Amino acid sequence: SDPDSVGFAAVDSGRAMEAGLRFRSIQETVKDTMGWMKQRDDEGLAAGLTREREAELLDRWRAQKA
Numbered sequence: 001s002d003p004d005s006v007g008f009a010a011v012d013s014g015r016a017m018e019a020g021l022r023f024r025s026i027q028e029t030v031k032d033t034m035g036w037m038k039q040r041d042d043e044g045l046a047a048g049l050t051r052e053r054e055a056e057l058l059d060r061w062r063a064q065k066a
Contacts, residue, residue, distance in 0.1 A: 013021060
């Protein structure tokens with residue numbers, strides 16, 4: 001269990017749901033997030049590795065296993 005999220009799922013959302021909170025499907029969330037990202041003027045959020053860096057790390061990892 002992640003110590004940073006202890007108790008997260010134990011929060012009672014009943015009052016918020018009574019006040020109108022609704023949960024969206026993951027498909028709707030992803031669709032809306034992608035739409036929001038495409039409307040941004042900047043280059044958007046960046047994460048991950050370049051193909052070159054990924055290849056370099058995989059080569060090093062494979063070399064260690066050999």
